[in-house]
Amino acid sequence: MSPLTYIFLLPMLAALLLLLIPRNFLVVIRGIALLATFASLVLAVVVFCKFDGNKAADGFQFAQQQDWAPSLGISYHVGVDGINLGLILMGAVVVFAAVCVSREIKTREKEFYILLLMMGGGILGAFASLDLFFFYFFHELALVPTFIMIGLWGKGENKNYATFQITLYLSLGALLVLLGLLALYLQLPLHERTLDLERLTQYFKAHPMPEAPQRLIFPLLLFGFGILVSLWPFHTWAPLGYGSAPTPTAMVHAGVLKKFGLYGLIRIALPLLPDEAQHWANIISVLCLGNILYCGLVAMRQRNLNLLIGNSSVAHMGFAFLGIASLNLIGITGTVLIMVAHGFLAALTFSLSGYLRDEVKTLDMDQMGGLLRKLPFIGTVMIMAMLAGCGLPGFAGFPGEVLVLFGTWQRSEVISAMAVWGALVIAGVYMLRAIRDIWHGDKEWAGISDALTFWRRLPYGLLLASLILFGFFPRLLTDNIKASVAPVVRMVGVEEMEMTPVPKGHFTR
Amino acid sequence: MNSELLIRHLQMEGLTLEIAVAGLALLLLLLDLWTAPQSKSRLGFVAVAGLLVILATSFLIHPGGWATPGAMLAQDGLAVFFQRIFLVAAIFVLLMAGEWADRIPMGIGEFHVIVLMALTGMMLAAAANDFVLVFVALELISASFYVLVSFQRSRLQSLEAGVKYLIQSALAAAFLVFGIALIFGTANHTNFVLLSREAAALDHNKVYWLGVLLVLFGLSFKIAAFPLQVWAPDVYQGAPTPVTAFLAIASKAAGFVLVLRVLFVAMPKLAVHWDKMLMLAAGITILYGNLCAIPQRNLKRLLGYSSIANAGYLLVGVAAVNPSGAVAVLYYLAGYLFTLAAAFLVICVVMRDNDDIGALAGLSRRSPLLAGALALAMVSLAGIPPMAGFLGKFLLLRAAIERGAADSGCYWLAGVTIIGVVISLYYYFGVIRVMYWAKDPPDLSPIVVPARVQISLAACMVAIVYLGISPGSVLAGATEAVKALKF
Numbered sequence: 001m002s003p004l005t006y007i008f009l010l011p012m013l014a015a016l017l018l019l020l021i022p023r024n025f026l027v028v029i030r031g032i033a034l035l036a037t038f039a040s041l042v043l044a045v046v047v048f049c050k051f052d053g054n055k056a057a058d059g060f061q062f063a064q065q066q067d068w069a070p071s072l073g074i075s076y077h078v079g080v081d082g083i084n085l086g087l088i089l090m091g092a093v094v095v096f097a098a099v100c101v102s103r104e105i106k107t108r109e110k111e112f113y114i115l116l117l118m119m120g121g122g123i124l125g126a127f128a129s130l131d132l133f134f135f136y137f138f139h140e141l142a143l144v145p146t147f148i149m150i151g152l153w154g155k156g157e158n159k160n161y162a163t164f165q166i167t168l169y170l171s172l173g174a175l176l177v178l179l180g181l182l183a184l185y186l187q188l189p190l191h192e193r194t195l196d197l198e199r200l201t202q203y204f205k206a207h208p209m210p211e212a213p214q215r216l217i218f219p220l221l222l223f224g225f226g227i228l229v230s231l232w233p234f235h236t237w238a239p240l241g242y243g244s245a246p247t248p249t250a251m252v253h254a255g256v257l258k259k260f261g262l263y264g265l266i267r268i269a270l271p272l273l274p275d276e277a278q279h280w281a282n283i284i285s286v287l288c289l290g291n292i293l294y295c296g297l298v299a300m301r302q303r304n305l306n307l308l309i310g311n312s313s314v315a316h317m318g319f320a321f322l323g324i325a326s327l328n329l330i331g332i333t334g335t336v337l338i339m340v341a342h343g344f345l346a347a348l349t350f351s352l353s354g355y356l357r358d359e360v361k362t363l364d365m366d367q368m369g370g371l372l373r374k375l376p377f378i379g380t381v382m383i384m385a386m387l388a389g390c391g392l393p394g395f396a397g398f399p400g401e402v403l404v405l406f407g408t409w410q411r412s413e414v415i416s417a418m419a420v421w422g423a424l425v426i427a428g429v430y431m432l433r434a435i436r437d438i439w440h441g442d443k444e445w446a447g448i449s450d451a452l453t454f455w456r457r458l459p460y461g462l463l464l465a466s467l468i469l470f471g472f473f474p475r476l477l478t479d480n481i482k483a484s485v486a487p488v489v490r491m492v493g494v495e496e497m498e499m500t501p502v503p504k505g506h507f508t509r
Numbered sequence: 510m511n512s513e514l515l516i517r518h519l520q521m522e523g524l525t526l527e528i529a530v531a532g533l534a535l536l537l538l539l540l541d542l543w544t545a546p547q548s549k550s551r552l553g554f555v556a557v558a559g560l561l562v563i564l565a566t567s568f569l570i571h572p573g574g575w576a577t578p579g580a581m582l583a584q585d586g587l588a589v590f591f592q593r594i595f596l597v598a599a600i601f602v603l604l605m606a607g608e609w610a611d612r613i614p615m616g617i618g619e620f621h622v623i624v625l626m627a628l629t630g631m632m633l634a635a636a637a638n639d640f641v642l643v644f645v646a647l648e649l650i651s652a653s654f655y656v657l658v659s660f661q662r663s664r665l666q667s668l669e670a671g672v673k674y675l676i677q678s679a680l681a682a683a684f685l686v687f688g689i690a691l692i693f694g695t696a697n698h699t700n701f702v703l704l705s706r707e708a709a710a711l712d713h714n715k716v717y718w719l720g721v722l723l724v725l726f727g728l729s730f731k732i733a734a735f736p737l738q739v740w741a742p743d744v745y746q747g748a749p750t751p752v753t754a755f756l757a758i759a760s761k762a763a764g765f766v767l768v769l770r771v772l773f774v775a776m777p778k779l780a781v782h783w784d785k786m787l788m789l790a791a792g793i794t795i796l797y798g799n800l801c802a803i804p805q806r807n808l809k810r811l812l813g814y815s816s817i818a819n820a821g822y823l824l825v826g827v828a829a830v831n832p833s834g835a836v837a838v839l840y841y842l843a844g845y846l847f848t849l850a851a852a853f854l855v856i857c858v859v860m861r862d863n864d865d866i867g868a869l870a871g872l873s874r875r876s877p878l879l880a881g882a883l884a885l886a887m888v889s890l891a892g893i894p895p896m897a898g899f900l901g902k903f904l905l906l907r908a909a910i911e912r913g914a915a916d917s918g919c920y921w922l923a924g925v926t927i928i929g930v931v932i933s934l935y936y937y938f939g940v941i942r943v944m945y946w947a948k949d950p951p952d953l954s955p956i957v958v959p960a961r962v963q964i965s966l967a968a969c970m971v972a973i974v975y976l977g978i979s980p981g982s983v984l985a986g987a988t989e990a991v992k993a994l995k996f
Contacts, residue, residue, distance in 0.1 A: 068981075069981055069984060070981075071984055071985065072904075072907075072980075072984070108946075111945070137894045137895065137899075140894050140899070141894050141895065144888075144893050147934075147938075148938075151938075151942070152946055164935075167935075167938075168931060171930070171931045171934055172931050175927040175930060175931065176927070178903070178906065179906065179910065179923055179924070179927065182903075182906055182907050182910045183910050183913070185907075186907070186910055186914065213914075216920070
């Protein structure tokens with residue numbers, strides 16, 4: 001069996017195991033959850049290290065395929081290439097960190113851990129799957145616990161409304177995707193019908209899809225996936241939902257689950273529906289500006305930290321979409337890099353704001369200030385995370401955004417320029433203002449304490465370290481991503497712009 | 510007509526399962542005479558044992574393939590598939606009746622007999638290859654249900670439900686028989702195979718069309734779909750819980766096998782002409798069921814509306830007019846059987862005199878098994894993986910989109926289905942929420958669950974998950990079964 005199977009199966013098996021454990025054995029429950037997610041993290045690291053970069057262009061590694069429902073053309077098929085390699089690693093890190101910070105949950109802990117493990121296992125399974133049925137199946141498995149968790153453990157007075165909105169929006173998005181995937185599958189002649197992504201790609205490479213079905217399927221996938229990724233103007237569920245969600249849920253959803261839509265677009269919509277991708281590219285890039293500028297301006301007005309982070313995370317998704325809309329190698333490589341970077345970043349900021357909410361009992365920035373004196377560790381990490389959020393070099397977001405902007409420049413200078421403005425000026429304004437309002441000032445605080453022990457610091461440290469690691473060495477990811485994105489771009493049919501690596505010693509005197 | 514011809518005409522050798530069920534019913538009627546009143550509920554176990562034997566036998570008989578022209582019965586794969594659904598449903602219903610027996614002061618000896626009579630009707634309906642037999646089978650089912658629905662004679666609600674069912678069922682039967690008369694009048698046949706041979710000649714006969722339309726109108730009562738769906742919530746709410754379960758699972762499945770046979774055996778090509786009408790009926794049924802279910806507080810009534818919504822989903826498979834649609838209908842019904850059996854078993858044990866959803870409060874602490882089973886059933890009904898309901902809806906949507914290439918209306922229907930599914934999340938999750946997270950449950954006394962109910966629930970739960978993650982064998986069975994249909 002492929003290690004990929006274990007990566008998502010371990011959390012799920014742990015969830016089943018927890019069902020059998022009485023609820024008062026809290027230590028055992030937490031232990032099992034930590035152990036399972038840590039084991040899947042270790043496996044993800046092993047897969048990441050053992051992945052053979054020289055063969056990245058040749059297709060999927062660590063593949064495993066088994067018949068499941070041959071009459072429907074469904075098989076269990078997992079594998080990794082450069083695109084999902086980093087996502088799986090990021091997912092495993094975030095899920096482990098989310099389990100670490102789950103100690104903030106004080107009621108019905110057993111159910112919470114079961115749902116969190118289901119969610120984590122489900123989304124890792126979705127990223128590993130190369131069969132569209134399981135791709136959808138695992139995502140749905142991860143999505144439903146999200147709704148329950150927000151509904152039951154959520155916070156704030158808007159909890160019920162947020163649950164209602166996020167459930168309706170995301171279910172609708174997921175079902176639109178299902179329709180699109182089914183329609184795609186039915187384009188194949190009767191005896192060749194398969195939901196296997198590799199075989200679908202081969203088939204459509206040999207027999208490009210006619211225009212009429214493309215015109216139907218692409219919008220279904222674009223808006224279905226778009227709703228899941230909070231593409232403007234379908235983003236309203238996101239800030240509200242994250243504002244009300246319990247911290248671990250917000251971390252896994254904003255960090256990992258949300259990337260599913262972008263991943264689906266890159267993996268399925270672009271290569272299989274190239275003509276419509278070209279037609280829609282300009283529309284997508286305009287919608288992205290909605291994300292980047294509109295949601296950025298909305299974030300500027302927020303006085304609640306979680307709503308600010310939620311809106312800024314929506315704004316970041318705009319960059320990821322912008323890279324997709326560029327339809328060239330640089331842009332899409334940048335998108336994948338942003339997906340990984342933003343996964344770490346979103347998880348980090350939400351986990352920190354969860355810590356603040358627990359300690360300070362409020363997230364209203366007007367009532368905060370001067371907290372850095374009391375919370376040196378948390379404060380430092382958060383300031384670094386916020387600087388990473390405005391695209392400071394040295395963090396993983398920066399190379400991703402740069403690549404996306406380069407890719408977009410090729411397509412439209414105007415849009416690229418506006419996006420830069422959004423990234424640098426707007427994000428700079430709200431992030432720096434938040435840093436000033438929360439951490440600086442002369443307000444005195446009593447009765448709050450920093451994260452002091454190693455175990456309490458571990459999740460934040462792990463996420464921050466990943467951000468910095470991929471910020472300084474983005475080539476750990478980009479080389480593999482580039483090799484796997486190149487066939488996608490070839491299928492879309494835009495002439496390739498070669499991404500030549502900077503020659504060694506170029507910057508040295 | 511000599512006796513040999515008569516035997517061939519009735520295809521007695523194919524009738525084994527139906528006759529066995531009828532025989533079991535008569536045996537129970539006799540046993541009832543010699544059983545003391547206090548031990549009458551034990552007769553249910555005799556019936557269950559008998560049905561288990563019959564179910565096992567059904568795996569030994571090889572379906573006879575396509576019926577001989579003129580035969581009353583078609584003992585084909587389709588018939589056997591549905592007969593198994595009916596047998597399993599009846600077994601669960603009889604087990605529920607055992608739980609529910611103490612609520613009837615006058616004993617429930619004849620209850621089992623009537624359930625078996627209804628079952629005989631359903632078994633005949635599954636194999637019916639002639640409109641005359643269709644009518645006989647449906648009347649047998651309906652007449653049995655008249656008694657069953659109003660079985661709690663001391664309860665006003667039960668009697669009210671019985672009257673409502675009687676009146677509307679009689680109305681539907683009247684439409685049906687009028688339709689059959691028109692068909693016989695124009696085609697001179699009532700046999701499905703012979704009718705299908707006349708199809709080309711009758712293609713433009715308006716009277717014949719009216720006949721078929723009336724037949725479908727009558728059948729829409731049985732499946733609880735638009736235009737005759739109004740009865741379902743009232744009757745589901747008032748009827749004794751085991752009867753509600755039997756109506757929701759088996760009676761609906763019986764309606765669907767007849768719809769499939771009438772449309773795709775007797776009147777090939779007609780469904781293609783009428784697919785717009787079928788789609789409209791499916792769409793309206795989905796929206797009606799789901800929207801009306803939102804405000805419901807009575808669980809049985811909620812399941813009544815949910816049953817309408819599910820009839821709508823199943824009609825999507827019929828309106829797709831292709832083999833994948835029919836396969837999806839069969840698969841969906843198989844999953845629906847176990848899902849609803851689990852739900853009604855729990856209702857039967859927990860809700861003794863109060864069907865309000867609030868009565869479920871704190872169930873997770875009173876009995877984790879019951880709460881888990883009902884939650885699993887609701888999750889499956891909501892169509893969430895890895896349950897049977899998800900795969901069923903997946904297959905239905907696939908069929909609809911496959912048809913969409915020929916008729917873009919099906920894309921709209923798939924869209925309506927999705928809207929229905931999203932709406933249904935709200936009320937199905939409402940039930941789960943009350944069980945697990947209600948504030949201040951009034952009653953926290955543990956519920957004792959008898960071993961037979963535990964086993965049945967475990968079987969249902971395993972089946973729900975099995976059908977969701979390992980569809981191979983049942984899917985192959987369904988694919989084989991729909992070969993009896995022509996598209």
